[in-house]
Amino acid sequence: MDPVTALRRIAFLLERTQAPTYRVKAFRTAADVIADMADGEVGKRAAAGSLESVRGIGPKTAQVVVEALAGEEPRYLRRLEEEGAAAPLAEGGERLRAALRGDCHLHSDWSDGGSPIEEMGRAAAGIGHEWAVLTDHSPRLTVANGLSPERLRRQLDVVAEANERWAPFRLLTGIECDILEDGSLDQEEELLERLDVVVVSVHSKLRMDAAAMTRRMVAAVRNPHADVLGHCTGRLVTGGRGKRPESEFDADEVFAACVESGTAVEINSRPERLDPPRRLLRRAVEAGVLFSIDTDAHAPGQLDWQVFGCARAQECGVPAERVVTTWTREELLAWTREGRIPARG
Structure with missing residues (x-):
């Protein structure tokens, strides 16, 4: 999973479960920032540990990017899935x-x-x-x-x-x-x-x-x-x-x-x-x-x-x-x- 997809998936799951808007916005903003970066820049910043110096990227979103670049399922996303953020929202229908x-x-x-x-x-x-x-x-x-x-x-x-x-x-x-x-x-x-x-x-x-x-x-x-x-x-x-x-x-x-x-x-x-x-x-x-x-x-x-x-x-x-x-x-x-x-x- 690439970093942008991971960040947007997290934002989607937070929205569907009515999480606070500021939390959703943090991941969606970070996805937009990463998507706009030049080829190779994300990897270089991740390797140098400088992602958090970019406006719109914080510690949690930077960690998601680093883990996604490493080919892992980001822990934040995995936790949401395990806690049922992707589970059915209602019984019936x-x-x-x-x-x-x-x-x-x-x-x-x-x-x-x-x-x-x-x-x-x-x-x-x-x-x-x-x-x-x-x-x-x-x-x-x-x-x-x-x-x-x-x-x-x-x-x-x-x-x-x-x-x-x-x-x-x-x-x-x-x-x-x-x-x-x-x-x-x-x-x-x-x-x-x-x-x-x-x-x-x-x-x-x-x-x-x-x-x-x-x-x-x-x-x-x-x-x-x-x-x-x-x-x-x-x-x-x-x-x-x-x-x-x-x-x-x-x-x-x-x-x-x-x-x-x-x-x-x-x-x-x-x-x-x-x-x-x-x-x-x-x-x-x-x-x-x-x-x-x-x-x-x-x-x-x-x-x-x-x-x-x-x-x-x-x-x-x-x-x-x-x-x-x-x-x-x-x-x-x-x-x-x-x-x-x-x-x-």
């Missing part, structure tokens, strides 16, 4: 997780994610996905560095260039588009038309009157550009941002609108969200909606969190054939562009 082909909701450092597009795409391919959708935030969410139309157009070019190098894996274009108070979507019509997948989510006025919230969400999921309704209740059940109650709305009316319009309901796998709650997830199953099991990942290691959503989906009786993230890329795009749902026998 294994069958559904094995059927997944992609993820419709992930972020990069173009908005509020912590890693570049290149790193997120590489990680998605590395865990076995055939495709994933980049869904950085829309402009209204300034706190998350939402993408203006101009920045989104630039991002489309970056994704197109990356895909030329990544075949057969494909990073699809998308957005997590704010649902505005009147139910309209926070991005130019022309851009929404160009994107492969549009996730629509409420991020503001989460405590508005239930009737108004219902109208707002129904209008959004009926928008012809809406493909997935993201984290529908907006709740937070744990985590550094504290707890937040569910938004109030008529779930049956919203799910009926999703069925009518062909918009999928997201099963958000983030541990602090786990949205929708089980009681609503079961009602969505009964309503006959499509589902998208997504990570809402903001870092590479979080892409492994899909198992949390799979476990809840399996527990609540979600049929695998109604999960769009089990579909091939061609099937997914036929659905988002033409409304065609693949036949499953």
